[in-house]
Amino acid sequence: MRFNKKPWFLVLVLCCIFMSFKWKPGLQLYASEKEKSVTVLLWYWPFNRSYGLEDDLCLKNYSVTGCRLVDNRTFHSIADIVVFHHYELVTGSQKLPLHLPRPVQQRWVWLSLEAPRNSWNVSRYTGIFNLTMSYHPGADITVPYGKIKEKGFETDSFFMLKNKTYLACWVVSNYQNQHRRSKVYKQLRKLIPVQVYGRAVRKPLNRDALLPTISRCYFYLAFENTESPHYITEKLWRNSFMAGTVPVVLGPPRSHYEAVTPPRSFIHVDDFDSIASLARFLTEVAGDTRLYRSYFSWHQNYTVKLFTDWRERLCNICQVYDQLPHHKIRSLLET
Numbered sequence: 152m153r154f155n156k157k158p159w160f161l162v163l164v165l166c167c168i169f170m171s172f173k174w175k176p177g178l179q180l181y182a183s184e185k186e187k188s189v190t191v192l193l194w195y196w197p198f199n200r201s202y203g204l205e206d207d208l209c210l211k212n213y214s215v216t217g218c219r220l221v222d223n224r225t226f227h228s229i230a231d232i233v234v235f236h237h238y239e240l241v242t243g244s245q246k247l248p249l250h251l252p253r254p255v256q257q258r259w260v261w262l263s264l265e266a267p268r269n270s271w272n273v274s275r276y277t278g279i280f281n282l283t284m285s286y287h288p289g290a291d292i293t294v295p296y297g298k299i300k301e302k303g304f305e306t307d308s309f310f311m312l313k314n315k316t317y318l319a320c321w322v323v324s325n326y327q328n329q330h331r332r333s334k335v336y337k338q339l340r341k342l343i344p345v346q347v348y349g350r351a352v353r354k355p356l357n358r359d360a361l362l363p364t365i366s367r368c369y370f371y372l373a374f375e376n377t378e379s380p381h382y383i384t385e386k387l388w389r390n391s392f393m394a395g396t397v398p399v400v401l402g403p404p405r406s407h408y409e410a411v412t413p414p415r416s417f418i419h420v421d422d423f424d425s426i427a428s429l430a431r432f433l434t435e436v437a438g439d440t441r442l443y444r445s446y447f448s449w450h451q452n453y454t455v456k457l458f459t460d461w462r463e464r465l466c467n468i469c470q471v472y473d474q475l476p477h478h479k480i481r482s483l484l485e486t
């Protein structure tokens with residue numbers, strides 16, 4: 152047998168071309184970046200509400216590089232991360248794909264932003280998930296409702312100390328007598344005027360009206376529906392801080408708030424031995440401009456970053472991907 156010279160020559164040339172490409176630094180960078188790209192698959196949307204996932208969403212909208220966020224289950228076999236939202240699993244509207252072969256390197260993420268007393272019943276999921284994702288600082292991926300960040304040149308759009316009309320305001324949609332917050336409210340309104348909005352009193356505030364309305368109040372009752380460790384929601388970040396009111400918080404202990412907020416930015420219900428002394432204090436602070444203003448000094452250097460979009464939270468997984476614990480079987484604790 153004799154080989155024709157021509158094909159061998161061609162192969163040699165092609166090889167040379169290939170090698171020269173391979174060693175071009177630019178191309179190499181491109182290749183390694185491509186390898187590094189993380190695919191995050193959301194198995195179903197939380198609360199049955201889906202949002203568009205255009206290509207490069209993480210990069211274009213949230214400046215997160217090397218991150219592909221998808222919700223198409225055909226990506227199952229290649230996804231690095233698969234995210235399951237807790238609520239649909241407990242209600243039974245969604246199921247885990249336990250019948251599908253699970254790629255060795257793939258990690259399953261359990262996601263919930265609700266407080267455990269309301270919804271975590273996770274004992275049945277022992278040995279299934281690799282990572283947890285929640286507002287809790289002990290989660291593998293912590294996704295708070297908001298955070299404080301150093302201020303650039305932006306101004307707080309709703310920050311205003313003028314035109315305050317009401318002493319205290321509360322927005323409540325889920326009013327239940329047995330909630331501690333309802334008891335505090337009932338005592339408080341006997342002592343000071345409390346303006347109430349929300350579905351519970353048939354005075355709902357739409358998105359556009361919320362912050363301008365609350366900004367007219369000296370204090371906002373940022374009362375969580377569940378008192379659970381580190382459970383601090385948009386009632387603090389958006390309704391109080393972004394509206395330019397002083398939050399009166401009821402929720403986890405003071406130290407949990409202090410861990411995430413600037414100094415002198417809130418008033419904690421538990422600081423007072425009675426609701427009467429809380430009411431007296433609020434009246435005193437509102438009547439003393441200097442004292443009242445001191446609760447806003449942090450606005451000079453800090454501003455609030457609110458997290459409300461599932462897509463942003465999911466893209467942010469890629470930012471911590473390299474630091475995530477490896478080969479871990481997560482047992483979910485009802486903390």
Ligand SMILES: *[C@@H]1O[C@H](CO)[C@@H](O)[C@H](O)[C@H]1NC(C)=O
Nearest residue numbers: 198199200201239243244245
């Ligand atoms: C989710 O929404 C879709 C369309 O909006 C609807 O067809 C489906 O029944 C909903 N599923 C659940 C479990 O509510």
Ligand SMILES: *[C@@H]1O[C@H](CO)[C@@H](O)[C@H](O)[C@H]1NC(C)=O
Nearest residue numbers: 202203208211212213460462
């Ligand atoms: C993402 O950015 C594009 C272009 O800037 C914009 O049209 C789109 O509404 C953004 N999407 C989200 C979810 O913010």
Ligand SMILES: *[C@@H]1O[C@H](CO)[C@@H](O)[C@H](O)[C@H]1NC(C)=O
Nearest residue numbers: 204221222223224225226227
């Ligand atoms: C999911 O991806 C598959 C394969 O790429 C494609 O055929 C299908 O149309 C996609 N489904 C949706 C809802 O985009």
Ligand SMILES: *[C@@H]1O[C@H](CO)[C@@H](O)[C@H](O)[C@H]1NC(C)=O
Nearest residue numbers: 241270271272273274275276
């Ligand atoms: C939690 O799940 C277990 C097992 O599925 C069940 O027996 C128990 O009643 C559930 N508890 C709550 C509070 O839903």
Ligand SMILES: *[C@@H]1O[C@H](CO)[C@@H](O)[C@H](O)[C@H]1NC(C)=O
Nearest residue numbers: 311313314315316363366367
């Ligand atoms: C102050 O509140 C009143 C309503 O009571 C409103 O008409 C007015 O525009 C507000 N002024 C400013 C500066 O926001």
Ligand SMILES: *[C@@H]1O[C@H](CO)[C@@H](O)[C@H](O)[C@H]1NC(C)=O
Nearest residue numbers: 413447448449450451452453
């Ligand atoms: C804000 O930052 C400036 C400059 O670093 C500092 O002088 C000032 O004391 C800070 N203000 C507050 C309220 O911390």
Ligand SMILES: *[C@@H]1O[C@H](CO)[C@@H](O)[C@H](O)[C@H]1NC(C)=O
Nearest residue numbers: 256257278279281478479480
């Ligand atoms: C994820 O958890 C599963 C189930 O516990 C386990 O079999 C698998 O090895 C874990 N995967 C990784 C990458 O840690």
